[in-house]
Amino acid sequence: MTSDNSFSDNWLTLSEAAKLLDVHPTTIRRWANNGDIPVLVTPGGHRRFSSSDMARFARERSALRNVNGLTGLWATKALANARHEVMVHRRDSWLTHFEDHENRNRNRVLGQRLLGLTLQYLSSESSEENSAAILDEARYIGRQYALYAKEQGLPLRVTLEASMFFRDSLIETALEMPEASSIRPEASVRLLRRINNLLNAVHLAVADVYQDEADADVIPGDGG
Missing domain, CATH: 3.90.105 (Molybdopterin biosynthesis moea protein, domain 2)
Known part of the structure; x- marks a missing residue:
């Protein structure tokens, strides 16, 4: 890689x-x-x-060491759940677009970066400055993912299907946690809100890349 x-x-x-x-x-x-x-x-x-x-990887490792019990439990379960879901849905139509070895590796790296970034974001709730910087990096990951997808000629629908699959896996893990552990519902709600906020930034960045291309294709002054 x-x-x-x-x-x-x-x-x-x-x-x-x-x-x-x-x-x-x-x-x-x-x-x-x-x-x-x-x-x-x-x-x-x-x-x-x-x-x-290396600097980014060091930050992610630091976030993993410093996460609280709830976030650490979520991270462990989320990673296992994501891997399981990929195996279960590996024959789904949208996943077949990501079977190429090089593209699969590139997207795996982005997915790992995004998971590490999510951990940092969940751990930075008390710092607005850190949270804003992490959201900026999440948008960058979303743009990179969209650019890779466009290189493959993938339409926006397929690109969003893949990113929503990742999102659903993370959110479903958070939803299951109060049932499997002695976690207060309000703590789980805060976790869900943070995850949603970060992944919303990613999805909007993906949409922006495709929208920029659509805007560039519009001929100025063409009234149809």
């Missing part, structure tokens, strides 16, 4: 990336092999890691 960052980014060696994240190089190698972090392989076979990707 390769990173989507430009070559103007600062690229780190395996040992430099490991030092930045304070882990062993074999851990970085395993994360890269699993698709958890993007990696660039040079013509000589050496791995290089984007400094911005």
Whole structure:
């Protein structure tokens, strides 16, 4: 898997990336092999890691360590639920558009980033400044996802079906939690509102990308 960052980014060696994240190089190698972090392989076979990707991954790991009990429980269940739902619905018509290996990997990276971002957002409820910055990054992910979909020639409907599938998986997990755990309903409601707020930003960013293309196709002064 390769990173989507430009070559103007600062690229780190395996040992430099490991030092930045304070882990062993074999851990970085395993994360890269699993698709958890993007990696660039040079013509000589050496791995290089984007400094911005590493910084983002560090923030996501920090969010995972610092989440409260409710958010941590939701994150664990949401990830397992999303994987299960993909297996159950893998033959659905919209999913067949994402069977290409490269596109599947790109979308998996975006999905992982969005899940990590959701955790950060759920953990930043008391900070309006942090929340606003996280929403901006969520919009960026939505735009990237839409641009990838347009590269494949996917219509807006199919693109939104896929993003709504991800959204439904996260929300259904939150809805199921009060039944499976001793969680107060009001806490679950706050969780749902935060998830909704972030994913609304993603969906609107997707729609904006397609709307921009539609506006560009309109011929000025053409009255039909």
